[in-house]
Amino acid sequence: MTEARQEFWRLTIHEVLPSTSDLCRSLAAQGEPEGYAALALQQTQGRGSRGRDWQSPVGNFYGSALLRPHEAARDAGQWSLLAGVALASALAPLLPDPAAMALKWPNDVLLGGAKLAGILVDSAAAADGTLEWLVIGAGVNLAVAPDVPGRAVAAVADVAPPPSPQAFAARFLAELDRWRRVRALHGFEPIRQAWLARAPQLGTPTTLRVGEQLLGGDFAGLSGDGALLLHTGSRIQAFSTGEVLL
Amino acid sequence: MATEVRTQTAGNMWKVLVKPGDAVRTGDTLFIMEVMKMEVAHEAPVDGTVTAVHVAEGAEGLDAEDLVVEIR
Numbered sequence: 001m002t003e004a005r006q007e008f009w010r011l012t013i014h015e016v017l018p019s020t021s022d023l024c025r026s027l028a029a030q031g032e033p034e035g036y037a038a039l040a041l042q043q044t045q046g047r048g049s050r051g052r053d054w055q056s057p058v059g060n061f062y063g064s065a066l067l068r069p070h071e072a073a074r075d076a077g078q079w080s081l082l083a084g085v086a087l088a089s090a091l092a093p094l095l096p097d098p099a100a101m102a103l104k105w106p107n108d109v110l111l112g113g114a115k116l117a118g119i120l121v122d123s124a125a126a127a128d129g130t131l132e133w134l135v136i137g138a139g140v141n142l143a144v145a146p147d148v149p150g151r152a153v154a155a156v157a158d159v160a161p162p163p164s165p166q167a168f169a170a171r172f173l174a175e176l177d178r179w180r181r182v183r184a185l186h187g188f189e190p191i192r193q194a195w196l197a198r199a200p201q202l203g204t205p206t207t208l209r210v211g212e213q214l215l216g217g218d219f220a221g222l223s224g225d226g227a228l229l230l231h232t233g234s235r236i237q238a239f240s241t242g243e244v245l246l
Numbered sequence: 247m248a249t250e251v252r253t254q255t256a257g258n259m260w261k262v263l264v265k266p267g268d269a270v271r272t273g274d275t276l277f278i279m280e281v282m283k284m285e286v287a288h289e290a291p292v293d294g295t296v297t298a299v300h301v302a303e304g305a306e307g308l309d310a311e312d313l314v315v316e317i318r
Contacts, residue, residue, distance in 0.1 A: 029273070073255050076282075076286055077284055080282040120283075121284040124287040125255065125287065127251070127291035211304070226282060240257060
């Protein structure tokens with residue numbers, strides 16, 4: 001495991017970067033082989049999903065990894081859930097009560113219902129329908145829970161001594177490698193099951209924002225390709241986009 | 247003959263970066279889809295000029311293989 005990881009990842013550590021994902025994206029576009037990974041101890045232009053800011057104070061983890069999976073872009077969404085499973089797997093051993101951690105679809109990691117970590121996946125599709133590259137970026141509140149207006153935010157330090165960003169990078173990259181190998185060997189189903197094992201209970205009331213619309217339903221699991229299933233009225237609907245509101 | 251650039255995944259149209267008349271080069275990002283909070287950039291397969299854009303930014307519920315951009 002450790003050997004495989006050391007062979008596969010080429011981690012570079014930076015005191016400060018605008019954004020680890022932007023660095024990986026720009027290297028991807030220049031032809032960098034997969035396995036490149038960047039860790040920044042601080043980011044000046046950290047990004048969350050949909051272009052939102054990601055506050056990046058010293059002490060937390062900000063890292064991104066480049067993959068080139070050579071597969072159909074239509075399956076790309078599976079990587080979003082895989083990244084969440086890998087991140088939760090890396091965090092669980094650090095927590096005194098791992099059961100307090102849960103995944104919010106598709107890949108936020110919550111601790112006691114507050115946001116502990118987030119993932120941003122960037123990719124590019126080639127004209128032949130395959131994925132050209134994939135950059136998985138993660139931000140984890142290890143030492144500090146930044147103030148985010150209107151959001152409950154948690155840090156590992158709230159419940160346990162936090163690891164250094166460097167130590168967490170090794171854990172996260174090892175888990176990312178493990179889960180990508182699981183998927184290569186056994187397909188998406190084990191990832192789906194691992195995700196569900198850290199999901200809210202079936203039947204949990206859930207609100208999904210799709211565009212300007214708010215949809216209410218009860219959590220009904222994940223479809224075979226990772227779409228969110230909500231029980232709404234008398235039927236079950238699958239969603240591959242939208243934001244689950246807390 | 248126009249080169250058609252179609253969606254490679256189902257999802258929402260998060261960003262459209264070109265408009266008719268724009269000159270593009272192979273590899274330039276034309277539009278970015280969003281699926282499961284993942285951004286999927288679609289690049290120009292050829293050099294040329296954008297002659298049509300068929301999907302607006304913010305469009306939801308697109309399928310894979312929907313026609314988005316034409317380049318000549």
